[in-house]
Amino acid sequence: MRWIWIDKFVEFRSGEFARAVKNLTLAEEHLHDHFPGYPVMPASLIIEGLAQTGGILVGEAGGFAEKVVLAKISRAEFHGVACAGDQLLYEVSVKGIRPDGAIVDAKAFLNGELLADAEIVFAHLDNTRANQIFGPKNFVFTQQLLGVLDLARAQEKSREADASAEPGEAGNGQPVGKQP
Secondary structure, eight states, X not given: OOOOOOSEEEEEEXXXXXEXXXXXXXXXXXXXXXXXTSXXXXXXXXXXXXXXXXXXXXXXXXXXXXXXXXXXXXXXXXXXXXXXXXXXXXXXXXXXXXXXXXXXXXXXXXXXXXXXXXXXXXXXXXXXXXXXXXXXXXXXXXXXXXXXXXXXXXXXXXXXHHHHSOTTBOTTSOBTTOOX
């Protein structure tokens, strides 16, 4: 089973930038154990959410032709904690993409304040090499995680359609405020 640490993308610019949201709830079992009586999101899972956001951003830039794996956390700083009931906003910017991998700048915000700041390095593995090491299952870009990206794309198309509608019309071409 693979855990997904992104609830939805709220902005996605291919190969450049992604913004994603993670809502923390007591329905998540890890919060009951970390720490009992004071449910705090583990820092490692905040990093994983940032890495998933960045991994999708990097993988999508290459058309998901190769597997993208977390290679290294070059730097990570935490400035507080997130608890059940909080909403994290992940912002990831691509610093560079090369044939062998990518580097992203990743930040997590809580109530508009910087909670975590990291630099994450990803490696690209061609499918032949990746299959030798990990087997044929694509553990990085699971259907569930890619579904989060598909939802963001659909929302973006809807926003673009609404923005391109004539003034006084809804995104469906129907006059606003008039019933057929």
